[in-house]
Amino acid sequence: MGSLDANCNASPRGFSPLDIDDFRQQAHQTIEFICEYYKGIESHPVVPRWSPAISAVSSPMLSEVQATVFPGMTHWTNPNFFAYFPATLSSAALCGDLLASALNPVAFNWLSSPAVTELESLTLDWLAQLIRLPKGFLFSAGGGGVLQATTSEAILCTLVAARKMVLERAGHDGADKLVVYASDQTHSTFAKACKIAGIAPANIRIIPTAREDLFSLRPDSLRAAMEADTAGGLLPAYVCATVGTTSSTAVDPVAGLAEAASRFGAWVHVDAAYAGSACVCPEFRHHLDGVDRVDSISMSPHKWLLTGLDCCCLWVRDRARLTTSLSTDPEYLKNRATESGAVVDYKDWQIGTGRRFRALKLFMVMRCYGTANLQSHIGSDVRMARGFEEMVAAEPRFEVVVPRRFALVCFRMRPRRVGADGEAEADAANRRLLEEVNNSGGIYATHTVIGGMYVIRFAVGTTLTQERHVKVAWELFRDKAEAAWEAVQ
Amino acid sequence: MGSLDANCNASPRGFSPLDIDDFRQQAHQTIEFICEYYKGIESHPVVPRWSPAISAVSSPMLSEVQATVFPGMTHWTNPNFFAYFPATLSSAALCGDLLASALNPVAFNWLSSPAVTELESLTLDWLAQLIRLPKGFLFSAGGGGVLQATTSEAILCTLVAARKMVLERAGHDGADKLVVYASDQTHSTFAKACKIAGIAPANIRIIPTAREDLFSLRPDSLRAAMEADTAGGLLPAYVCATVGTTSSTAVDPVAGLAEAASRFGAWVHVDAAYAGSACVCPEFRHHLDGVDRVDSISMSPHKWLLTGLDCCCLWVRDRARLTTSLSTDPEYLKNRATESGAVVDYKDWQIGTGRRFRALKLFMVMRCYGTANLQSHIGSDVRMARGFEEMVAAEPRFEVVVPRRFALVCFRMRPRRVGADGEAEADAANRRLLEEVNNSGGIYATHTVIGGMYVIRFAVGTTLTQERHVKVAWELFRDKAEAAWEAVQ
Incomplete structure (x- = not known):
């Protein structure tokens, strides 16, 4: 080097x-x-x-x-990349980000570069309208949106706001009594945010999900957990619901969970990092039903809305709850605009002080491409994933493990005999198959374990991926299947 | 719009x-x-x-x-920008960042893009050597560096690592007994990080500094605070020392603070966000003396080392302490490279999971310009600031409030009479002067309050600033001085 x-x-x-x-x-x-x-x-x-x-x-x-x-x-831009969730990209985003880098404003508060803040607020309002968030999340209604780096930051910031809200209600005591909730499918960053915020491991409830529920968190499970905690003198504080989990794009029922949590006054956050982008299409929007009853929602356009890394949108219904829990007021940043109360100081909406001009790339993506193209982009990826799913389903040696909801297909080779031994063999064979396919250098896919099964995740959607890449990828899996079984038997 | x-x-x-x-x-x-x-x-x-x-x-x-x-x-790129601390930029950084955006890898762990992690580790080792950090901070010695977004993240992550270290020593109980320490000059992000991590306000010690110490934190003050806390049954856990504070570039004595903290087993972090870059020059390196005894140090090349936002380097002496406090191990990210223990998974060094390829721009800045140019860049800014300081000192109506250490000059118009009323008048006049100068549209500078005085901060160093800009800026202050006094009397 x-x-x-x-x-x-x-x-x-x-x-x-x-x-x-x-x-x-x-x-x-x-x-x-x-x-x-x-x-x-x-x-x-x-x-x-x-x-x-x-x-x-x-x-x-x-x-x-x-x-x-x-x-x-x-x-990651190779069209044969089908691993994790793809990170999508576009000319508009690249040019917007280049321009933002060249301008290099450090817009920690409104005054430090007013138009940077204004453009961010405007862009977040636009995107909220595009995915039809309720009006309560718009600035005009006391809510508002902010661009952060990743979902991890959105979860940590809303967790801190929830803690303050619940402790104030309980009389500012008992931080060790706060309990937080998520499912066993929730992204690991939830547990990490809890660790960073100092929530004791004993107060983190990871509620099991089941295959028959398609790995969604059941509202009655949440309610039962909250009732038990309340009976034990604890304070339910925060629920992280996921629309589009990382393992299998499971969708937690937002309305039901919000209903369950509301009885206990817990903050409900919706992590729609991946699937939130799909909600630009009317046919996917129903996955957010009930979002009018939650406190906050985040999604990452860097995943599926062409902005490139990093770009995570967080909206809150009551912006004062967020900012009062994260605000600072050092002398060297005091200014009349802030004192007027009429402006947004984004340093109070995030962990750090300094921040990039991320809004420009998101603005340029939305403004340059428009709704129709963004819907076409999502639709095209979903269509390719459906094609893959159909090829898997048509091949008797394989099975789709959970029905595809977006552009991720979770599949495996079927066990060759019933029972635990058969499952263990299938796990080994599928692991071997994925290794062989990845070692070929032709494509890259990753795995997960759900419901105790080793499952191959095939995530369609790098910006350059076309149908022919998906077809060749499937042929690779199919052609290496027999050898994978032979290798492990 | x-x-x-x-x-x-x-x-x-x-x-x-x-x-x-x-x-x-x-x-x-x-x-x-x-x-x-x-x-x-x-x-x-x-x-x-x-x-x-x-x-x-x-x-x-x-x-x-x-x-x-x-x-x-x-x-912020206007050469007449003298506010806050400048955010410096360069062609190499812009091109490096553009290329990183185009490649768009999401290198949360080693396998997800090995060379991204490798280049980051290499670049951080290089920069550690350039500012002559002790070998203990290099990867080869069990330490290591990571690129984060801002100092806020570095402080929060090391605070979480310190909490785990001290609680393990104390027997995993008593999170409410942990006490953290900083000076009244420490950046507000320290208090914010404590709030996020759930440290009770009663356990945050903000130790006063004095003008006669040039606003540095005195080791005996730290020791006294720690002794009192220990006597009260509390656990000193974390000290944030600053090399180059935001208000006035005060330098906390790293060696003395590390010595004081070592008796109590507290983690010592050095925040050198601004002044760390100056340590590429031998004449400034002594400000880091004693860094061989601290646990972690952060600096932000986006401030003064030409990389553009965002780019904060964090080095730790014992990387396992950091990673064990931040690690996650979800099934969908499991892989043989991680299991081998031979690789760095940077998701365990930061708050988030996903991360941009920030190393490329820092690598390109260092590789393209080299030590001599980087030293010349720092030296040129310091020389211009010295010139401004000399012009202020030569004008009897003005005074330099604290001796300039780097490229920030803290100055004011002198009070016209002795005593509290004279000080209050001077505050008003200086506030007015800064407003008038900024309203002219010609330059932008900001203020602080130190030692009870309203002080104008004049930070030299946008990438395009030349001597002529500094000279014109000074003339603006000088020419508007009399009118400012008149306006407030």
């Missing part, structure tokens, strides 16, 4: 790191470099061979990155 | 948001747009007039941004 001082511009005389001509030349070169990368994207193995360190070379910079970094990368 | 659906590309047929030719054309246009912006940067008022909403227009996108967003922005 060369060394720090083998640099391409070592003269300290007249160092001007933002010289316009230099920038123009380097930036245009970078763009051509990126275009060449995209053109050849399928020539890179999706996921690299296991090697725990990058090797050492020394050459001019872009070619150095190409020679040294590319071979060790997992290429 | 138009509306969502007045978009420039509304046809849902054949929507391909990452079409290479479209991207090439739009990206090159964006770059030319940015070059024009930089060329005309001084024609924009640094800080806009107060207006609580952006107005409505509708036109093609980049010109829409120019017409609607620019007039409402505070222009």
